[in-house]
Amino acid sequence: MSAESMTEKVFEQGVMIAHERWMKAVEPYMEQDFAFSAGFEGKMRRLIRSQELRRLAAQAVRAAAIVLFALITGVSVWLSFDVEARADMLMWVRDIYANKIVYRFTNDKPETDTLPLYELSWMPEGFECIDSMTNEVIYYKCFSNEETGDIIAFEYASFYDGIKLSLLDDVPIVSEKVTIGKFIGDYYLASETSDLNNLVWIDEDRNMIFVISSTCDKNTILMCAGSIETIER
Amino acid sequence: MKRFIAILLAFVLMTAMSFSSLAAVNAAQVSMALNFQGTTAMCSATILDPNKYINATLELWWGTTLIDSWPGSGTTSVSISGSHAVVHGRTYTLKVTGTIGGASINVDPIEKYFA
Numbered sequence: 001m002s003a004e005s006m007t008e009k010v011f012e013q014g015v016m017i018a019h020e021r022w023m024k025a026v027e028p029y030m031e032q033d034f035a036f037s038a039g040f041e042g043k044m045r046r047l048i049r050s051q052e053l054r055r056l057a058a059q060a061v062r063a064a065a066i067v068l069f070a071l072i073t074g075v076s077v078w079l080s081f082d083v084e085a086r087a088d089m090l091m092w093v094r095d096i097y098a099n100k101i102v103y104r105f106t107n108d109k110p111e112t113d114t115l116p117l118y119e120l121s122w123m124p125e126g127f128e129c130i131d132s133m134t135n136e137v138i139y140y141k142c143f144s145n146e147e148t149g150d151i152i153a154f155e156y157a158s159f160y161d162g163i164k165l166s167l168l169d170d171v172p173i174v175s176e177k178v179t180i181g182k183f184i185g186d187y188y189l190a191s192e193t194s195d196l197n198n199l200v201w202i203d204e205d206r207n208m209i210f211v212i213s214s215t216c217d218k219n220t221i222l223m224c225a226g227s228i229e230t231i232e233r
Numbered sequence: 234m235k236r237f238i239a240i241l242l243a244f245v246l247m248t249a250m251s252f253s254s255l256a257a258v259n260a261a262q263v264s265m266a267l268n269f270q271g272t273t274a275m276c277s278a279t280i281l282d283p284n285k286y287i288n289a290t291l292e293l294w295w296g297t298t299l300i301d302s303w304p305g306s307g308t309t310s311v312s313i314s315g316s317h318a319v320v321h322g323r324t325y326t327l328k329v330t331g332t333i334g335g336a337s338i339n340v341d342p343i344e345k346y347f348a
Binding site: 102109130131132133135137140142144149151157162164166196215 | 267
C-alpha cells in the first residue's frame with residue numbers, strides 16, 4: 001500500500017470521526033428552530049452557485065469537445081471530396097476524388113419536362129458524326145476527324161436524380177475555371193494517360209449540364225462551347 | 234477508453250477515405266441516366282475514350298436480380314440505351330460494366346426508387 005493511499009484512508013477515517021462528534025454535539029439543538037445569519041446564507045448561496053457553474057462549465061467543455069470532433073471529421077470528409085462542392089441547394093454535387101470526378105444530381109424530374117435542343121454551330125472543318133444518342137434526358141453526339149484523329153463530343157442533359165457524369169483517369173485530374181458566356185465552367189486538362197480534355201458547365205436556371213470532350217486544344221473547345229445555339233423544335 | 238475508440242474511429246475513417254481515393258480507374262468519360270416514364274425504366278449510357286476499344290454492358294438491377302442488360306462496343310465512343318418495364322415501390326440500380334482498352338470500367342452505379 002502506498003503512502004498516498006494510506007494518507008487518504010487516514011483522512012477518511014478522521015473525517016468520519018469528526019462527523020460523528022459533530023452530530024453528537026449538535027443533537028440537542030436538532031429540534032430547535034435555528035435562523036442562520038444573512039452572511040452565512042449568502043456564503044452558502046455563493047457556494048451552491050459556484051458548484052453549479054462548475055458543473056455547467058464541465059458540460060460545456062464536453063459539448064465543445066463533441067462539436068469540435070464532429071467539425072474536424074466533417075471538414076475532413078468535405079475536403080476529401082471537393083472544397084467547392086455545391087451543396088447549397090443540393091440540386092447537384094461534384095465529388096472530386098484523386099482521379100475521378102463525379103457529377104450527381106438530387107432533384108426530381110417533372111413529368112412534363114422535355115429536353116431542349118442545342119447544337120454546336122461551329123467546329124473545325126473535317127469532323128463527321130460517328131456516334132449519337134438522344135432521349136428524354138440526354139443528348140450526345142461524337143464527331144471525329146479521320147485525317148487528324150481528333151474527336152469532339154458534345155453532350156448535355158437535363159439534370160435530375162438518375163443522371164450521373166463521371167470523368168475518370170489513372171492519375172489526378174487537373175482542372176481550371178473558364179468562362180462560357182455567362183457561365184463559369186470547369187476545364188479538365190488531358191493527362192499523360194489520356195488525350196481527352198473535358199469542359200463541363202451547368203445552367204442552373206434550366207437544370208442543364210453541358211459537356212464538351214475533345215482531343216483538340218482549349219481554344220477550340222471554348223470556341224465550340226461559345227457556338228452553342230438553341231434549336232426550335 | 235472512449236478517447237481510444239474515438240481516435241481509432243477517426244483513423245479507420247481516414248484510412249477508408251484514402252483507399253477509396255486511390256482505387257484504380259480508366260481514363261474515360263462515362264455518363265449514365267436512369268429515368269422512369271410511366272411504368273418503363275429508360276436507361277442510357279455514353280462512354281468516351283479516344284482510340285480505345287470499348288466493350289460495355291448497361292445493366293438494370295432490382296436488388297440482386299439482373300432484370301435486363303444491353304451490350305455495346307466500338308472504338309472511341311459507345312452509346313447504349315434500353316428500356317424495361319418496372320414496378321412501383323422498388324429501387325432499381327443501373328450499372329455499366331465491361332472494359333475500355335482491356336481495363337475494367339469502374340464507375341459508381343445509379344440507384345433510383347420508383348415511387
